Amino acid sequence: MPSNVLKTAEVEKISHLEYFNIAVSVDCVIFGYENKELKVLLIESDLKEFSGLYSLLGDLVRPDEDLDAASYRVLKERTGLDDVFLQQVHTFGRVNRHPSGRVVSTAYYSLININNHKLSIDDSNLHWHSVNSIKKLAFDHKEILDTCLKLLRSQVMDYPVVYNLLPEKFSLRALQEVYEAILGVSLDRRNFRKKIALKNWLQELDELEDDVSHRPGKLHKFKPKVIKSLLSKIG
Amino acid sequence: MPSNVLKTAEVEKISHLEYFNIAVSVDCVIFGYENKELKVLLIESDLKEFSGLYSLLGDLVRPDEDLDAASYRVLKERTGLDDVFLQQVHTFGRVNRHPSGRVVSTAYYSLININNHKLSIDDSNLHWHSVNSIKKLAFDHKEILDTCLKLLRSQVMDYPVVYNLLPEKFSLRALQEVYEAILGVSLDRRNFRKKIALKNWLQELDELEDDVSHRPGKLHKFKPKVIKSLLSKIG
DNA sequence: GCAAAAGTGTTTCAGTTACACCCATGC
């Protein structure tokens, strides 16, 4: 087509109809935390091709739904949770990655509190799996998981993304254990506390732990404005 | 559907046919460098809706084409260049981002040598635009450009992505000017040289600049294995 | 009183920044 002839969007669409033949999905890597371990929420694959394997939670994007909105919908449908931080990570588009046909999938990660959402799973065969124990998943979901974990690890010290993994009030030790589970390393207690204090994410409360058999630590919570600014910044 | 009934991929596809109604495209932010300025390759929009505006180079992904391959194809078709570093950045999926219909687009950036590809543009109304001067683009392409520039800036000191912006042999001053153009700051010469030396990306040649009216600097080139490992790592 | 973790500072090290002089070349 000569470059000086403008075409309308409608004409453009008609001339490319055959291309509107790829489905777009989102896959959510939903991390949780329990027993000092990082977990991820998986579902048994309902495809014969992947019988016995687990897969991430995903769904096709609806024609009238923003891509980001689809990831929020999946999270909401599966966990009942709303207002959660969701981070787009990468888009996976190999031709044969999905046996049902051509599906390009955008991966997101989020972190939620395992206890908060227990109420909302009534139906399903969702299970939390320890991230470290996962060797194989359906589709290319292991690769997606690895990619998301890598990004999470690189962001976790710069953004307060872990705020949802703990109850509202927590001790600094509990927070440190979360970081150790995510990063897969052990951290020095004094340096950790210094670093966290510098970030100014937390407020110290006038309450102590009350369920421990040793000297109780002070409880802390994330400052609400810190969470708000996270949700608006990289949502 | 009860969770204990497995379905085949074929059944799954049939039951979701209406979803195979979203097009997937790639948009390439192709950076170049000239006159100490960072440039980006744009084309006049051929859509009436965006008459007079420029847009990034993109195309719909073909049904039998990997997503990454589509971005390589666009780059090759438009510049004749092959074997270039291409970095996936983000996927943009707002419902109304494209007037032709629902198009979800994955953005990539790359950096090429403006002089190398001059030969290959015979047809078209492609133009290099100074990145700093761009205020508005067709579609959401300004947002895409900004997102890609941000990622480029965050990667440019960690990976040798700039190798293509310069001729094969270049002086350290020329390299520094590239970094200054990308980062939008001016750098200290001694510190810059120290930092680059530490990365061990370059080999010093036994040649000097010969077209300057002052003391000529030694020429350097990127080590081939550095480029190879970049192309395989985040390609 | 003992087990367990809370709380807290200093020193060392590495990496980054700031900064100035002499040198080689073209004109």
Place this chain on the structure above:
DNA sequence: GCATGGGTGTAACTGAAACACTTTTGC
């Protein structure tokens, strides 16, 4: 000889890492 950039080292600073003792509580 002068204008232009080439080439180089050191001191100050900042952030990260290593490291140990006293305190508080439950039992």
